Amino acid sequence: MTLRALLPLITACLTGFFSCAAMADALHDPTGLWTGRLVTDQGTCDETRDTSTFQIGSKRIAFTPADGSIALRGVPEKDHAHYHAEALLQQPSGAPFPMVFEAHPDGETIVGTYGTPRCRAHIVLKR
Structure with missing residues (x-):
């Protein structure tokens, strides 16, 4: 198919006339890099x-x-549908310092929470 032939479909998809699930939401095509900024809770x-x-x-x-x-x-x-990542560090005192990240897809984003013994934050990640 040529670009000229695909142009009407792309235009319809972008203007909302079609469901564009094939254009990859976070649940159906999550592979890759996602970025965002943590917000302290x-x-x-x-x-x-x-x-x-x-x-x-x-x-x-x-x-x-x-x-x-x-x-x-x-x-x-x-x-x-769900992600869990963690790291377990050791503080200079020898006490454990766990770091945990939990997330899930939400439309075209991935939303998550991050926590340590000193901090709890949320994040919205985008491609």
Whole structure:
């Protein structure tokens, strides 16, 4: 099919005359990079200063708060309806410092929550 032949379909899709599910929403085509900024809900979240990245692959996921040096890792569920990633660090005192990210698709975005012992934040991620 030529671009000229596809133009009416693309135009109709973009103007809302058709359902454009084939144009990939977060549930049906989640693979790739998603970015957003964490918003503090509770506590002190230094991670809100910069953009965060969520990477979804076929066998692995990774959430990098504030695009820093620590990535929370997990495995995607087969239906891509829910994501869980975590990292467990050790504080200088020897106490554990868990970092957890939970997310789910919401239309063309992925919404999630991020938490540590000092911070709780939410995020809306876009391609």
